[in-house]
Amino acid sequence: MTTPKRALITGITGQDGSYLAEFLLQNGYEVGGMVRRTSSLNVERLASVLDKIKIVPGDLLDVASLVEAVKTFAPTEVYNLAAQSFVTTSWNQPEFTADVTALGVTRLLDAIRIVNPEIRFYQASSSEMFGKVREVPQSELTPFHPRSPYGVAKVYGHWITLNYRESFDMYTCSGILFNHESPRRGLEFVTRKISHQVARIKLGLAKELRLGNLDAKRDWGFAGDYVKAMWLMLNQDQPADDYVIATGETHSVREFCEVAFARAGLNYENYVVIDEEFFRPAEVDLLIGDPKKANDKLGWKPEVSFVDLVEMMVDADLEYCSSQI
Ligand code: NAP
Numbered sequence: 253m254t255t256p257k258r259a260l261i262t263g264i265t266g267q268d269g270s271y272l273a274e275f276l277l278q279n280g281y282e283v284g285g286m287v288r289r290t291s292s293l294n295v296e297r298l299a300s301v302l303d304k305i306k307i308v309p310g311d312l313l314d315v316a317s318l319v320e321a322v323k324t325f326a327p328t329e330v331y332n333l334a335a336q337s338f339v340t341t342s343w344n345q346p347e348f349t350a351d352v353t354a355l356g357v358t359r360l361l362d363a364i365r366i367v368n369p370e371i372r373f374y375q376a377s378s379s380e381m382f383g384k385v386r387e388v389p390q391s392e393l394t395p396f397h398p399r400s401p402y403g404v405a406k407v408y409g410h411w412i413t414l415n416y417r418e419s420f421d422m423y424t425c426s427g428i429l430f431n432h433e434s435p436r437r438g439l440e441f442v443t444r445k446i447s448h449q450v451a452r453i454k455l456g457l458a459k460e461l462r463l464g465n466l467d468a469k470r471d472w473g474f475a476g477d478y479v480k481a482m483w484l485m486l487n488q489d490q491p492a493d494d495y496v497i498a499t500g501e502t503h504s505v506r507e508f509c510e511v512a513f514a515r516a517g518l519n520y521e522n523y524v525v526i527d528e529e530f531f532r533p534a535e536v537d538l539l540i541g542d543p544k545k546a547n548d549k550l551g552w553k554p555e556v557s558f559v560d561l562v563e564m565m566v567d568a569d570l571e572y573c574s575s576q577i
């Protein structure tokens with residue numbers, strides 16, 4: 253009998269953490285979820301797996317808690333998904349963002365190095381590192397030019413992950429993931445803000461949707477597809493490497509609105525109001541990833557199309573908002 257693999261997920265209470273936990277459990281893993289102390293436990297997204305995972309206390313701001321988490325759970329793989337992940341907040345809390353999203357990666361890598369450097373490590377890097385893009389589409393070789401304190405923090409996290417691979421011969425991978433969404437996306441991100449408000453308008457609970465830059469373009473995929481790529485990166489026979497994970501298609505916020513409102517039988521032009529409040533000090537205008545390396549080396553491909561993703565989110569929010577009435 254082989255010993256089951258053990259995965260410790262930081263950020264398990266977030267969108268990606270919940271999908272990754274489900275995926276790893278289905279694949280025979282024992283799963284530990286690192287959770288920071290808050291006044292109320294935020295485990296809504298974990299409803300289907302809560303009784304199957306082990307909650308491990310820990311905070312990326314506190315290295316002693318990370319050493320303890322790695323020591324007590326004794327994982328074979330660590331997925332670092334925890335971050336202050338909302339770009340807008342990173343301008344209001346730049347130092348906090350750097351502490352969690354940048355330095356937090358070093359703290360966790362160091363905890364692993366001290367406790368057991370054989371543990372394989374995944375870092376959640378981001379297409380926001382490309383920012384003011386230097387080439388189209390963006391690949392693993394495209395230079396970075398981040399446009400927010402969040403993007404800058406992720407560049408640090410990316411390079412420290414590579415540095416621990418090169419300095420200590422650890423199996424550390426960085427996944428440069430483009431935007432990925434789902435019905436579990438936080439309400440502050442534009443896709444979920446749209447799908448949720450479309451549902452409320454359809455049900456007569458709201459009259460308008462206030463948004464910022466409708467012309468920004470993103471390469472949007474489905475979070476459930478993207479967590480498989482994280483796992484593939486840590487389960488290769490070849491040496492650790494970094495991969496762009498994307499669909500290779502780009503769509504504007506306006507197009508997202510068009511498809512989302514149409515799903516509910518509405519025309520977005522009658523409801524969307526442009527509001528200066530939602531414009532950013534510096535914008536990332538266009539992101540489109542080149543997932544060729546992940547296709548070739550990991551055999552990874554996205555399965556959910558843009559239209560299917562938007563419709564999945566609107567349908568889920570129609571059901572969710574109806575149940576709240
Ligand atoms: P998310 O929903 O915002 O989840 C973030 C998670 O981080 C939450 O579980 C949160 O816990 C945890 N966290 C925050 N600060 C922490 C701290 N100090 N110590 C421990 N945990 C902490 O993010 P997501 O969309 O799932 O994304 C997962 C990761 O991928 C993030 O690192 C994000 O930056 C990165 N990323 C996301 C995308 C995307 O499109 N979704 C694309 C590229 C990269 P609480 O529940 O306690 O707040």
Ligand code: F7E
Pocket residue numbers: 337338339340377378379380429430431432440441442443445462463464465466468469470505530531532535536
């Ligand atoms: O914005 C525009 C906004 O907040 C997308 C995070 O997961 O993906 C995410 O970062 C675009 C931007 O995501 C509103 O200006 C217009 O151009 O949904 P978002 P993001 O900033 O791309 C990356 C890959 C990550 O790593 C991050 O963690 O939409 N936009 N109007 C708006 N955005 C928001 N939030 N709200 C609006 O009203």
